Amino acid sequence: MAMLLLVGSAVTVQAIDPAAAAETTLRAAAAKAGLFFGVAASPGRLSSIVGQEFNQLTPENDMKPATIATSSGGLQNTGSADTLVNYAQTNNMLVRGHTLVWHSQAGALQGASQGTLNTFIGNAINRWGSRIAYWDVVNEALDDNNTGRRRTQWPHSLSRDANGDGDYFDAGDTDVIRDSFIRAKQVVQAGGLSTKLCINDYDVDGLTVSGGTPNRKANALYDIVRTYRQYIDCVGFQAHFNDNPNSIITNDLQANIQRFADLGVEVHLTELDIDDDLSNNDIGAGQAENYRKVVRACLNVARCTGITVWGIADSESWRSSERGLLFTGGGGNYQKKAAYHAVLDELNKGRDVSTDPTSPGTPTATPSVPPTTPPVTPSVPPTTPPNPTTPPATGCSATVSLNSWTGGFVATVRVTAGAAPINGWSVQLTLPSGAAVTNAWNANRSGSSGTVRFSNVSYNGRVNAGQSTEFGFQGTGAATGLTPVCTAS
Ligand code: XIL
Numbered sequence: 362m363a364m365l366l367l368v369g370s371a372v373t374v375q376a377i378d379p380a381a382a383a384e385t386t387l388r389a390a391a392a393k394a395g396l397f398f399g400v401a402a403s404p405g406r407l408s409s410i411v412g413q414e415f416n417q418l419t420p421e422n423d424m425k426p427a428t429i430a431t432s433s434g435g436l437q438n439t440g441s442a443d444t445l446v447n448y449a450q451t452n453n454m455l456v457r458g459h460t461l462v463w464h465s466q467a468g469a470l471q472g473a474s475q476g477t478l479n480t481f482i483g484n485a486i487n488r489w490g491s492r493i494a495y496w497d498v499v500n501e502a503l504d505d506n507n508t509g510r511r512r513t514q515w516p517h518s519l520s521r522d523a524n525g526d527g528d529y530f531d532a533g534d535t536d537v538i539r540d541s542f543i544r545a546k547q548v549v550q551a552g553g554l555s556t557k558l559c560i561n562d563y564d565v566d567g568l569t570v571s572g573g574t575p576n577r578k579a580n581a582l583y584d585i586v587r588t589y590r591q592y593i594d595c596v597g598f599q600a601h602f603n604d605n606p607n608s609i610i611t612n613d614l615q616a617n618i619q620r621f622a623d624l625g626v627e628v629h630l631t632e633l634d635i636d637d638d639l640s641n642n643d644i645g646a647g648q649a650e651n652y653r654k655v656v657r658a659c660l661n662v663a664r665c666t667g668i669t670v671w672g673i674a675d676s677e678s679w680r681s682s683e684r685g686l687l688f689t690g691g692g693g694n695y696q697k698k699a700a701y702h703a704v705l706d707e708l709n710k711g712r713d714v715s716t717d718p719t720s721p722g723t724p725t726a727t728p729s730v731p732p733t734t735p736p737v738t739p740s741v742p743p744t745t746p747p748n749p750t751t752p753p754a755t756g757c758s759a760t761v762s763l764n765s766w767t768g769g770f771v772a773t774v775r776v777t778a779g780a781a782p783i784n785g786w787s788v789q790l791t792l793p794s795g796a797a798v799t800n801a802w803n804a805n806r807s808g809s810s811g812t813v814r815f816s817n818v819s820y821n822g823r824v825n826a827g828q829s830t831e832f833g834f835q836g837t838g839a840a841t842g843l844t845p846v847c848t849a850s
Contacts, residue, residue, distance in 0.1 A: 383709045387687075387701075388416035390708035391668070394660060397455055398708065399669035401632065404444040406673060408693035412452030417494075419457040419631070419669055420445045421679075426461070426481065427468030434473070434480030436488060446492050457631065457669065460497035460561065461485055462541045464514050475519050475537060479544040486548045486556065495595055495629070497561040498545045499538050502585070507570055507607050509577030530588050532819035538585060539820070542592035560586065561597030561631055567611035568620075571641060578607070579617055587624055588802050591773070591831035596621050597631035600655065601671070602639060603683060610635070610642040610651055615658035615716075622664035623719060625764055625771050625833075630659055632671040634678060634685030635700070649703035652687075656707045663714045718769065755779045757824070759788045759845035770796075770840045773833045774804075774815070776847055778824040785850035786824070787816040788832075796838030804832035 384390035391398035399417025411418070422428060423441035431437050449456045461482050467473075470481060486496060502517065504510045511517050511529070516537045523533035530536075538560070545558050564570070565579040586593050598618070602610050621628050633655065637648040644654050659665035675684040675698075676691040687704060688695040756779050764771045776786050790813060792798070797810040804815040813834075821830045 384705075387414045387705055387708065390705055392416060394708055394711045396659065396665065397667035397669075398704075399455065399457065399667060400673060401459075401669060401671045402445065402673070404441050404448075406677065407445075407448050408673075408695075410673060410688075410693070410695055412448070412454065415454060417455040417457065417667060417669060418445060418449040419459050421459075421672065422466070424458050424460070424485070425466040425468070426463065426470040427466040429485065430468055430470045430481050432469040432473070432477075434470070434477040434484060436481075436484050439488065442489075446489055450492060455494040455667075456489070456492060457559075457629075458485070458489065458493040458496040458556075459631075460500040461545070462498060462516055462537065463500040464512055464516060465501065467515075472515055475516075475535075475540050478516060478537070478541060482541060482544045483548045486545060486554070487552060490552060491555045493556050495557050495559050496545065497597060497631070498542055498558045500561045501563065502538055502560070503562055503565070503578050503581050505564075505607075507564070507574065507577050509581045511581075528584070530584075539589055539592070542589055546592045557594035557627065558592065559595035559597050559627075559629070559631075560593055561599060563599035563601055563632070564605075564607040566598045566600055566602070566614055566617065566630075567609075568613035568617045569611050571606035571609050571643075576607075576617070583621065583624075586621060586626060587800070590624055590626070590802050590833050593626060595627040595629060595666075597629045599632040599671075600630040601632055601634055601680070602642070602651070602655070602685075603636040603680075604639060604641045606641065609639070610644050610655060612643050614655065615661050618658055618662045618665050619717065622662050622717070623771070624835075625664075625773070627664055627666045628659075628662065629665070629667045629669065630655065631669050633668055634671045634680060634683065636680075636683040636685050637700075638683075647699075648685075649699040652700045653703040653707045656704050660707065660710075660712045661714060661716060663712070663717050663719055719764070755781050755849070757783055757786050757847040757849040759847040761790070761843045761845050763840060763843070769835070769837050771833060771835050772840060772843065773831055774845055775829050775831050776817075776824065777829040778826055778849070780826055782823065782825045783849040785817050785822040787814055787848050787850070788845045789814045789848070790843050790845045792836070792843070793839065793841055796836055796840045798834050798836040801834035802832060803830075804834070806834065 387398045397417040400415040401419040401421040403421050429436050429439050446456055504512050519537045520529050521535045522529055549556050565582045567576050570576050618628050635651045672678040672686050674688040674691050674695050675686050678686050687701040690696045757776055759774055759776050761772050761774045807814045824830050
């Protein structure tokens with residue numbers, strides 16, 4: 362069978378026919394496998410290789426607040442970013458906006474209030490609109506050294522853990538991550554944009570770090586994504602691999618990608634570079650082999666939809682001493698390294714999602730997607746709910762959308778207020794026998810099988826007339842025929 366189609370999602374999964382001719386560029390091989398392969402660049406690095414080899418572009422520095430933000434959240438100096446966006450459009454590349462809320466390279470925004478951050482978020486998203494496929498809304502929110510805690514410096518000093526339990530998810534807590542994503546989601550929805558909203562961090566790649574210690578930073582990121590799933594569409598693992606004990610490549614990289622993918626978000630490796638004398642990696646191999654394994658880990662998870670290398674050539678890398686990229690040379694004259702050939706070869710082998718529980722497996726019916734369609738415009742995430750039905754005159758209505766696989770499902774429920782605002786809601790639904798809820802986000806829950814009831818949490822009870830909010834839950838078994846009933850308070 363030449364390819365697979367992931368039913369219920371527009372993410373295309375293709376296992377490539379080995380007899381087919383191998384593609385000769387990274388972008389063509391990636392497109393055939395159903396993912397993007399991108400590069401970080403600045404306008405001075407836009408040599409022809411960029412458009413030839415890559416189908417996604419991340420401004421390495423030119424969309425950071427330090428470059429484009431004024432202290433009141435306005436925009437300035439957007440010329441270089443415009444150049445990059447235009448180049449990408451001309452060369453049929455996706456753009457990742459990088460980044461809106463970050464403690465580093467914050468420039469005039471350093472120390473700003475949430476209100477000013479929100480102003481900037483709106484201005485930046487609206488300037489480029491749907492020309493930006495993915496925005497890194499929040500970058501590097503978590504502390505170093507595998508503590509599993511948030512950073513404490515600004516902008517995280519804006520957050521308040523009211524009951525001191527170590528998270529920011531409770532009634533009374535405020536959270537700069539949550540509030541920034543809520544703002545970004547509002548802007549995207551108000552503008553009808555296709556832009557997807559991502560959270561990005563480093564040292565979150567494996568389930569474990571050196572010595573098999575749990576990767577607490579990855580776990581903390583997972584909790585954030587699960588809790589704020591309704592606002593977060595995608596997760597970026599920076600994937601800067603080096604000899605730092607928390608930055609090594611581990612054999613459980615794929616399993617970690619998988620657990621995020623299982624939440625229904627796209628996963629991307631956003632800033633990939635691999636130290637060429639990495640001695641401390643669990644998978645113990647040379648650079649080309651390490652690249653191969655990292656690319657394979659993504660290819661084996663259907664919802665790992667893109668990889669971006671953090672620069673073209675070693676000499677032009679932010680960490681040039683690690684020689685971590687795919688080309689030598691510089692200044693537009695580049696030579697392919699062994700790592701390049703390994704990545705190309707691995708991409709040409711295509712996906713193998715036989716271990717991905719969210720993939721339906723090999724279809725018996727005739728596949729319905731042509732094998733060479735490149736994923737130029739990434740597709741709607743699988744949990745996007747159907748258009749809400751016309752709201753009732755008062756009270757609320759609820760619709761549910763499901764992402765199911767054999768033995769499990771994720772449900773996204775959209776609660777829509779009627780002609781009047783509501784201050785709270787509860788949704789009741791009955792699961793078929795054999796199905797059970799294992800966890801829920803953005804809602805309180807009572808019951809796990811049979812009739813289950815969900816009610817609003819502190820920050821999503823108030824819904825304006827005709828507006829919507831979403832919550833979700835995950836479960837085991839098959840959740841067919843769900844009919845949610847909404848009651849407003
Ligand atoms: C780096 C750039 O590559 C450098 O040119 C700049 O001097 C500093 O920032 N994590 C990120 C990226 O999210 O924005 C950083 O980029 C690398 C680490």
